[in-house]
Amino acid sequence: MSADEGWVRVAAAEDIPPGKLKGIGVPGTKLVLAVVNVDGTLHAVDSTCPHREGPLANGRLVAGEVECPWHRFRFDPQTGRGSVPDAYAPIPRYPVRVVDGSVEVLPAPIPENGATPEGDAVPQTGTSVEPAPLVHGT
Amino acid sequence: MRKSPVELARKASETIDFSDEKEVQKFVGFGFGTLGENYIGIRRWPEDQMMFYGSNSLTITPKGLLTPREHQYGLHVIYSGTPHHTRHLFGYWHINDVDEAYIRVPPTEPGGEATLVIVMRYPRPGERDMFAYYCENCLTLVQCYVYDSGNLDQGFIGVLQFEDHVVKTFNSDPALRTCKECGTVHPLAYRFWEPHNTPDEEEARSLW
Numbered sequence: 176m177s178a179d180e181g182w183v184r185v186a187a188a189e190d191i192p193p194g195k196l197k198g199i200g201v202p203g204t205k206l207v208l209a210v211v212n213v214d215g216t217l218h219a220v221d222s223t224c225p226h227r228e229g230p231l232a233n234g235r236l237v238a239g240e241v242e243c244p245w246h247r248f249r250f251d252p253q254t255g256r257g258s259v260p261d262a263y264a265p266i267p268r269y270p271v272r273v274v275d276g277s278v279e280v281l282p283a284p285i286p287e288n289g290a291t292p293e294g295d296a297v298p299q300t301g302t303s304v305e306p307a308p309l310v311h312g313t
Numbered sequence: 314m315r316k317s318p319v320e321l322a323r324k325a326s327e328t329i330d331f332s333d334e335k336e337v338q339k340f341v342g343f344g345f346g347t348l349g350e351n352y353i354g355i356r357r358w359p360e361d362q363m364m365f366y367g368s369n370s371l372t373i374t375p376k377g378l379l380t381p382r383e384h385q386y387g388l389h390v391i392y393s394g395t396p397h398h399t400r401h402l403f404g405y406w407h408i409n410d411v412d413e414a415y416i417r418v419p420p421t422e423p424g425g426e427a428t429l430v431i432v433m434r435y436p437r438p439g440e441r442d443m444f445a446y447y448c449e450n451c452l453t454l455v456q457c458y459v460y461d462s463g464n465l466d467q468g469f470i471g472v473l474q475f476e477d478h479v480v481k482t483f484n485s486d487p488a489l490r491t492c493k494e495c496g497t498v499h500p501l502a503y504r505f506w507e508p509h510n511t512p513d514e515e516e517a518r519s520l521w
Contacts, residue, residue: 227394229375237453238493245375246396246408247447247454260443260457 182272182279186210191217191278196241198222198232204282207232208269211252213239218252219271219280225257225264241266329353345469347435352469354431360420363427367417369400378452386427389415396445401518404503405479406447409433410440410463436463442472444479446499448492449521455492455499456483473506480504480514 185199185208196211199219207222209231220241222232229245236242240249240258249259250266257263267284327348330336337355345352358366364385372379373396381389391397391413396406411434418428436442440463446455460475467474480502483489490499501517503510510518 242453246373246394247452248457249454259454260445260459263457263459 186278196236219269221267356429357426403505406445408443450497453494
């Protein structure tokens with residue numbers, strides 16, 4: 176598999192500045208993600224809250240955590256684990272990267288051990304790829 | 314000890330004889346009796362007290378914080394997963410993995426007590442009771458404690474014991490009660506089960 180195979184462009188990087196959560200439907204899939212920018216680093220998590228299947232993509236970023244708009248359950252986008260309640264069912268995370276000003280995701284969840292399906296840790300880097308973290312305002 | 318599914322099914326057609334006070338008393342108080350596949354609780358309060366609790370019952374829904382409609386008697390359902398709290402009655406937001414049906418029945422005679430019948434299915438493995446605290450200022454979820462009611466197999470007494478644990482834990486450290494979002498400190502928790510509350514916890518009952 177090449178470094179670029181499977182990656183899907185989902186947004187312009189400037190659309191997800193630090194502190195922002197953006198709900199995104201991944202083209203060509205049924206996947207809906209909440210993509211967040213925590214202090215300049217992008218993370219992508221599945222939109223479905225494990226509590227009552229609320230839409231995390233319509234939620235907000237609170238203290239670096241994704242908050243469900245329905246009942247305010249919160250998840251750490253860096254690990255997928257629930258923070259309140261503690262150790263609540265984790266949400267799947269997806270690889271995300273920035274290439275030439277575009278946000279791209281790989282529509283295959285990251286295994287629990289943090290490795291991507293290609294065996295690398297996220298965020299991805301490569302030819303013409305801007306290394307994460309993503310810093311805006313410069 | 315929890316009844317087996319076979320026993321529960323065998324007793325599924327049982328009903329409560331409300332003319333038999335001895336029978337009714339099995340379900341009165343904070344406790345719940347098991348009838349068929351359901352927990353049944355019966356509360357009897359003066360009519361004004363029943364209306365007071367009804368008007369102080371809150372839920373958090375996808376539309377935000379809601380107060381119940383001003384209906385007086387009849388059926389009301391709190392659907393599974395919905396955080397609900399009755400101000401001045403129990404000091405936490407309960408989140409149940411099963412539906413809770415509330416049937417309010419008026420007094421049978423002027424000045425008599427109104428009756429509230431609560432029906433909820435016995436928890437199955439994997440179903441939980443959660444005790445949550447939301448910020449009084451911005452509704453951020455401050456803490457949530459999860460009781461594994463469907464697996465622990467301890468009946469309603471287990472829920473009562475967990476209530477005690479939750480209140481003690483939440484009240485033990487102001488940091489646990491402080492909203493990460495806006496810094497508001499949540500009032501103390503308190504138990505429904507009044508005799509176990511400290512004076513400070515009973516005072517909290519008047520606040521929220």
